[in-house]
Each structure stands twice: as C-alpha cells, then as structure tokens.
Amino acid sequence: MHDADPPTDPRREDRILAEVDAARDEIVAFTAEMIRIPTVNPPGEVYRECAELIARRLETTGLAVEYVEAEGRPEHTAEHPRVNVVGRGAALPGGPRLHLNGHFDVVPPGEGWTVDPFAGAVRDGRIYGRGASDMKSGIAAAVFAVEALRRAGVELAGALDISATVDEESGGFAGVAHLCKAGIISSDDTRYAIIPEPFGPARVCLGHRGVYWFDVIAHGHAAHGSMSHLGRSAIDDMGTLLEAFRTRLAPELATRLSALPVVPEPSRRPSLNVNTVTGGQAGGGATQSPCVADRCVATLDRRFIPEESFDEVRAEIARLVASVEDDDPERRFTIEERMVVHPTSAPPGSPLVAALSRGVETVVGHPAELVASPGTYDQKHFARIAGIEHCVAYGPGPLEEAHQPDESCAVEDLVACTQVLALAALELVGPA
Ligand SMILES: [Zn+2]
Numbered sequence: 001m002h003d004a005d006p007p008t009d010p011r012r013e014d015r016i017l018a019e020v021d022a023a024r025d026e027i028v029a030f031t032a033e034m035i036r037i038p039t040v041n042p043p044g045e046v047y048r049e050c051a052e053l054i055a056r057r058l059e060t061t062g063l064a065v066e067y068v069e070a071e072g073r074p075e076h077t078a079e080h081p082r083v084n085v086v087g088r089g090a091a092l093p094g095g096p097r098l099h100l101n102g103h104f105d106v107v108p109p110g111e112g113w114t115v116d117p118f119a120g121a122v123r124d125g126r127i128y129g130r131g132a133s134d135m136k137s138g139i140a141a142a143v144f145a146v147e148a149l150r151r152a153g154v155e156l157a158g159a160l161d162i163s164a165t166v167d168e169e170s171g172g173f174a175g176v177a178h179l180c181k182a183g184i185i186s187s188d189d190t191r192y193a194i195i196p197e198p199f200g201p202a203r204v205c206l207g208h209r210g211v212y213w214f215d216v217i218a219h220g221h222a223a224h225g226s227m228s229h230l231g232r233s234a235i236d237d238m239g240t241l242l243e244a245f246r247t248r249l250a251p252e253l254a255t256r257l258s259a260l261p262v263v264p265e266p267s268r269r270p271s272l273n274v275n276t277v278t279g280g281q282a283g284g285g286a287t288q289s290p291c292v293a294d295r296c297v298a299t300l301d302r303r304f305i306p307e308e309s310f311d312e313v314r315a316e317i318a319r320l321v322a323s324v325e326d327d328d329p330e331r332r333f334t335i336e337e338r339m340v341v342h343p344t345s346a347p348p349g350s351p352l353v354a355a356l357s358r359g360v361e362t363v364v365g366h367p368a369e370l371v372a373s374p375g376t377y378d379q380k381h382f383a384r385i386a387g388i389e390h391c392v393a394y395g396p397g398p399l400e401e402a403h404q405p406d407e408s409c410a411v412e413d414l415v416a417c418t419q420v421l422a423l424a425a426l427e428l429v430g431p432a
Contacts, residue, residue, distance in 0.1 A: 020415060030057060034136040035132060046168065055276075067083055068084045086184060095430070100161070102142055102395075106131070111405065112406070135402075160425055186388075194352070197393040197394070197395050202366070209373070210342050219294070219295060225292060232330055237332075241324050242298065260343070279296030395417055396416070396418075
C-alpha cells in the first residue's frame with residue numbers, strides 16, 4: 001500500500017504516536033465493551049462472548065485468529081468453557097516475533113462499588129468497572145498498539161502476535177499455560193513477550209517473586225470435651241507451631257532482602273502468611289458436640305525471593321516443623337505441598353526492557369522505573385513452559401486499584417501505554 005520506510009525515519013515515530021492519539025475514542029470504547037462482558041472468575045463466566053469480541057477486533061487489525069479451548073483441563077466444562085483467542089501477524093521469513101498477552105478474566109466485583117462494575121462508564125477522564133485496570137485496558141492497549149502500526153503504514157521485518165486468555169486470576173492453567181504447553185506460544189518462533197498488566201505508563205515490571213503454598217496438618221487424638229485430658233488437641237499443637245513460625249521464622253525472613261526491585265518496598269523481603277486454619281468440628285452455626293480436635297490443617301503461603309533456593313525454602317520449613325515436633329514426643333505434624341511457582345525475571349540487559357524504557361522516555365518524558373511484582377502472574381508460564389525469558393509486564397492502570405471496588409483506569413494512561421507499546425514493538429520487530 002506504500003513504499004517501505006527507510007530504517008531511520010524520525011517522522012515514522014510521530015506518525016505512530018498520532019495514530020494512537022487519533023484512536024483514543026476507539027480504545028476507550030473497546031475497553032468499555034470488554035468491561036460490559038462480566039467475565040467473572042471464579043467460576044469463569046461468559047468467556048466465549050468476550051473471546052469473540054476480541055477476535056473480531058483482532059481480525060480487523062489483520063491478524064489470523066484462532067480460538068483455543070482448554071481441552072483436557074478439568075475446569076473447561078460445558079457450562080464454563082475456557083476459551084482463549086490468539087491472533088497471529090504475518091512475518092517476513094526469519095523476522096523476530098513479539099507476543100502481547102492479556103487475560104480477560106476478572107475477579108468478582110465484591111462490595112463497596114459506587115458505580116455499576118459492568119457498565120464501563122467513562123467519567124472525568126477515567127474508565128470505570130471491574131477489569132478497567134486488571135486488565136481489559138491492557139488488552140485494548142496491546143490491540144491498538146498493533147493497529148496504530150498498521151494505520152501508520154509501517155511494514156515490519158518481524159511480526160506481532162496477540163493472545164487474550166482466561167483464568168490468570170486462578171493460576172492461568174487453562175489460559176497461558178495451556179497455550180504454552182500446546183506449543184502455540186513457544187520460544188521456537190517467539191523472541192519477546194509483553195503482558196500489559198497494570199503497572200502504569202512509567203513502570204516496567206521485570207518479573208515476580210516465588211510462591212510456595214503448603215498445608216501443615218497437626219494430628220491429635222479425639223476425646224470427649226469434658227475429659228479433654230484423655231485426648232490431644234490438634235488445635236493446640238497447631239497454635240504452638242504457628243507461634244514458632246511467627247517468633248522464629250518470621251524474624252529470620254525479615255533479615256533477607258532481594259536485589260529484585262519488588263514494589264511495594266516491604267515485599268523485597270520474603271514472607272510467610274497463614275492463609276487458613278481449620279480444625280475440629282466445622283463451625284458456622286452447626287450444632288456443636290464436645291470433642292477434642294484430632295486434626296487441624298493450616299494452609300501457609302511462603303513468598304520467596306530469587307536469592308533463596310526453593311530447596312532451602314522447603315527444607316527450612318521442614319526443619320522448623322520437626323523441631324517443634326521434637327519438643328514434645330506426642331506431637332505430630334505432616335506437610336503436604338499444594339503449589340510452587342518459581343521466581344522469574346527478564347535477564348539483565350534484555351533488549352525488551354531497553355525498548356520499553358526508550359518508549360517510556362519518548363512518551364512520558366522521563367526514564368522508566370524498573371520494578372518487580374510481589375505476586376505472580378502469567379510471566380511464569382512464558383518463562384518456564386514456553387522458554388521465553390525476554391518477558392515483562394508493561395501496561396495501563398493503577399496496580400493499587402486491581403481487585404478493588406470502583407476500579408478504574410485514566411484514559412491518558414491508556415493512551416500513553418498504547419503509544420509506548422507501539423514504539424517498543426516497532427523497535428523489537430523492526431521496520432522492514
Ligand atoms: Zn491481572
């Protein structure tokens with residue numbers, strides 16, 4: 001449709017930025033349209049409708065679109081099908097590919113809203129609704145970054161792919177992990193990946209900490225509650241153990257500090273949280289019978305930093321549990337593992353980080369702040385399953401508003417992030 005641009009054309013960048021700016025109303029409208037589809041997870045509502053909306057938009061942008069259902073995953077059911085959508089751009093032979101991925105599931109709205117969480121209202125320069133920040137605005141930014149390059153008539157040496165996926169909020173197993181396992185996202189053909197999670201227009205997120213979820217089970221001995229001396233309370237033993245975690249392990253964890261720039265700052269240190277404790281007879285208004293609890297289960301959430309090896313994290317827990325057990329010959333605990341996610345981060349000197357940083361300087365006017373996330377997101381699957389180590393998060397929306405009532409995203413931030421993504425994409429997959 002036009003002659004290829006010369007390799008360095010200062011006007012090309014301006015043209016791309018102008019195309020994004022001109023598409024401002026379309027970007028906002030597309031974000032609002034996605035918010036109006038309540039893709040609440042759990043349980044995973046109306047995924048297909050949202051996938052179809054995004055697919056139509058990707059087709060308009062000229063991508064070859066494919067739906068990928070999470071066949072074989074137990075959560076992929078007739079009532080709640082897990083439907084992902086992938087759009088692939090055409091590349092010149094051997095050209096690098098950049099993959100932009102966003103999740104379109106949202107957490108339930110919860111209490112405390114002053115606006116309809118699924119109306120996609122725009123007021124005073126902000127889009128409101130569940131997913132406005134985390135991360136339907138991010139999907140819109142990815143789509144319109146690619147669209148702006150097309151409208152600006154830029155021909156690329158490589159290609160841009162976009163996927164919109166499900167279930168990030170519940171671990172991403174039927175979403176990004178499924179696409180990676182199926183080889184649809186793979187380092188065989190994809191060099192870079194950007195996930196537009198909400199870190200805002202001036203922050204590039206290099207990666208995230210690790211997670212170790214496990215249960216500790218205290219094993220007691222049941223007896224009549226009126227003769228409790230004949231039993232052994234698993235709840236009491238759990239109390240002793242939790243106290244040991246608090247007074248012996250927590251201070252040790254507080255002495256460790258990661259070099260990874262995790263925000264907020266206190267999350268640069270590892271942590272241990274007790275997510276749940278259940279013991280004895282279930283409460284909640286049920287009629288109680290007098291029993292000594294013979295079983296108590298605590299689910300613990302250990303967040304670890306890249307400087308800690310997972311083997312040592314696990315061994316440290318096991319040693320503490322064994323030592324509390326040794327204090328009393330009658331005391332007995334077992335440990336059951338639930339989930340491990342290893343820390344991940346883009347390699348130092350990644351061209352992906354450099355390209356996004358340059359885009360931030362051009363659009364926002366100052367250098368990007370490099371951060372890392374305290375919690376995990378789909379980057380783990382790109383790195384661990386697909387083998388794409390050059391993966392980061394960069395996208396619109398205030399992180400602090402994710403999962404909150406009255407979640408919103410500033411239109412200015414949405415536009416700025418779209419511009420940065422477009423400039424970074426151009427740098428990474430190059431003009432033809
Ligand atoms: Zn998210």
